[in-house]
Amino acid sequence: MGRLLQVRVSAWTFDPAEVERRWPRLMALAFSPPTLFEQEKGVVPLVEHLADRLAIGMLPEEAARELADGIRKAAAARARLEAFLGEWNARSANAATDEIEDALDELESLAKRLKDQPGRD
Numbered sequence: 001m002g003r004l005l006q007v008r009v010s011a012w013t014f015d016p017a018e019v020e021r022r023w024p025r026l027m028a029l030a031f032s033p034p035t036l037f038e039q040e041k042g043v044v045p046l047v048e049h050l051a052d053r054l055a056i057g058m059l060p061e062e063a064a065r066e067l068a069d070g071i072r073k074a075a076a077a078r079a080r081l082e083a084f085l086g087e088w089n090a091r092s093a094n095a096a097t098d099e100i101e102d103a104l105d106e107l108e109s110l111a112k113r114l115k116d117q118p119g120r121d
Contacts, residue, residue, distance in 0.1 A: 009088045011081060011097060013042025023104050025111035026050065029063055044078060047100060050107075051075040062114050067107055074103035 013019055019042060020027050030049035031041060039045060050071045053059045059067070081096035 009085045009090055009093065011044070011085060011093060013044070016041045019043055019046060023108045025114075026104060026108055029053070029059060029067075029111065043097075043100060043104070044081075046104065047071075047074045047078045051078075060114075063111065066110055066114060070103055070107040070110060074100055074107065077103060 023046065026046060027041065030046050030053065031039060039049070050059075050067075051074070054064055054068055054071050057064070077096050077099035081093055081100065084090075084093035084096055
C-alpha cells in the first residue's frame, strides 16, 4: 500500500432495488417504522437491521419467534464476511456472501408464512 493510496477489499450491493424485489417481507420487517432517518437498503444493512431489531425486541412477536435462528445465522455470516474482508481474503469473503444470501432466501420463505407483518400480501 502506498502512503496516499489505499487498497481495500469490500463488498457492496450493486442494485438495492433488487434486494427489495428478492426479499420484500424481510425488507418490510427490517425497515418498517419507526426509523430515525433514511437508511441504506442493501444486503448487509438488511442483515444488520434484522439482527438489531431482533436484539432490541422490535420485530413482531411471531416474526421474532420464527425467524430468530435464521437471522442469527445471517448475522454470523455477515460477521465472517467483515472479518474476511479485513484479512483481504476475497475467496472466503465470497463464500460468506453466498451464506448470507442463502440465509436470507430461507428467511424470506419463512416470512411468507407469517401472519400480520409488514409487507404481507
